[in-house]
Amino acid sequence: MNYLLPRHPSPSAIRTLLSLPPALRAATYTSTSPSSTKRWQSDSAPTRRPRTAIFFPGQGVQRVGMLDDWAAAFPNTVKPLMDEIDERLKFSLTKIIAEGPNSKLTATENAQPAIMATSIVILRVLEREFGFNTAERVDVTLGHSLGEFAALVAGGYLREADALRLVRKRAEVMARCSREVNEEVGMIALVCEADHMQPMIDAIHGFLGLASEGSKADSHADQDMPAAHQVSIANINAKNQVVLAGSIRRIRELLTHIRQFGGHDPRAVRLSSDSPFHSPLMAPAAELMKKLLSQPSPSEKGQDMIIWPGAMPCISNVSARPFQSKQQLKDFLAWGCVETVQWHDAIVYLHQEEKVRRWVGIGPGKVGRNLVGKEVGMKGAVKGGGVWGISSPAEAERVLEDLEKTESAVED
The missing domain is CATH 3.30.70.250 (Malonyl-CoA ACP transacylase, ACP-binding)
Structure with a gap:
């Protein structure tokens, strides 16, 4: 889906936004935008299917063996992806994911890239093994805290290799700050x-x-x-x-x-x-992110770290609204290290204003699905709506079947 983006706020406007109380940022952000109150709009004929969001989890959902079932069920897809992960990081993260021990996997510098990598592996399995076309089937993507990186990959704003390295480097600094x-x-x-x-x-x-x-x-x-x-x-x-x-x-x-x-x-x-x-x-991590995001992409010579525009809107943890420009994305992604995650406001915005009715959590754990479900209702709140989670191959089949059943279901 193509969408129209307003002129992005100036750096001074962004600083003013962040000086406001978190509870007031979203309303102020919307009211001062030079565009209409809609954060995106299609330039093509309206679809009859319910609006759909995919979302990704943050730190804390990691568990030893969280890729085992996927590797066993789809070895031809998953094992090359796991090899790429280790090659990009120059150490065997996938061995830590598979074997632990839990204390090693839970360490911030390992947990964050492990969760992000697992989330993207699951998304790629959906695309390659189940024929799920993310760009055509999804209207918006978002992620809780760390999950924002996976959301940016899914939305077409970050390359997988760049996102994985950014997360690892950021996590190393975060862990050091605490130690x-x-x-x-x-x-x-x-x-x-x-x-x-x-x-x-x-x-x-x-x-x-x-x-x-x-x-x-x-x-x-x-x-x-x-x-x-x-x-x-x-x-x-x-x-x-x-x-x-x-x-x-x-x-x-x-x-x-x-x-x-x-x-x-x-x-x-x-x-x-x-x-x-x-x-x-976490201020040193924010400074590191600012520096890294200003550099060219290590994986795509001569290209910017951020791809703009992406394939679909992606919601910022800082503003609870879609990113509005390449520079704003870089600023907010860095500031997100120290700023409040406005998750509830983002869900309310998408549910009430953008009329998102289908929510699909992709990645390990059920925390994100439960948080979304508390706000919008797990199933049956609206015609064709629901909240699902995909963390195992069996769940993937069930969820994609449910999406097919609700593909033409819209509110009266």
Whole structure:
């Protein structure tokens, strides 16, 4: 599908956008765009099939052996892809995926490229073994945090080889940032009732000394501390879930404060991450990404790292809207290392404004599928709609059958 793109915001406009509270960015981004409020529109005859999105998972879904079933079922496709992965990285990542141990696979520098590589392998199997034409069957692509790289590959903005190297290099810096601090750091998810969400976020901002709406770009009390001691809202995942990143000690102090004085008692779940992603501690990774994305593609001589335009819109984690230009994509992909992942806002936008009705998660794990399903309904919410996940060959067959059955189903 071809789509029309508005003139992209200037660097000063982008800085202004990021200085706003996360909750206000999307609305401001839309209202100030010189184009219509639609982020893309087709220049061809409208299709009768439901609008379809594919999405990809972030860190935490990795497991030893997550490519085994695919390699066994489709060796002629998967094994050459696995060889390419190892050749591009100059070490045997696929051996770590296949054999572990789990502690080695879970290390950030291995987990991130492993998840991205597995996601793309699954997509290529769908295309080559099942005849799934991504460009024709999909309207938009997105990825949760790390999954944004797989989404950019699927959407035609990044070459596989470049994306894999970028993810590995970024992950190495992220892991080093966490190892070098003399402070326990990590991530904790907070789950509350949906109608308590905004008051809880306000209480978090109040504790951190942010402005009433809160923004990482504001200069207030928490930002005056060393990066290792700061706390940030790393992800807004659902209408009842946020993830905090940073100093575990400070996060626990924050929880005590909002429980005692804020009138909130969220359920807190420590995530299996030894790095506070999307926090100020990840600033060196953002700088690295900015540098790497300004260089030519290592895999395509004489070409830019980013292909523009892509084959379909791809949603940014930073703005919760489609990338609008090559430079904006580079900026947002770098800033995504330290900025809040606006996942919930992206799903609401696609569901309510762009009328996406079919959602297909591609990659290991079910976390992304569950988050999307909470917002839009797993199945039956609208005619022809549904949320599916493909992490095994058996699931691939079932999901593609369901897509065929709903191909001509549209809302009345």
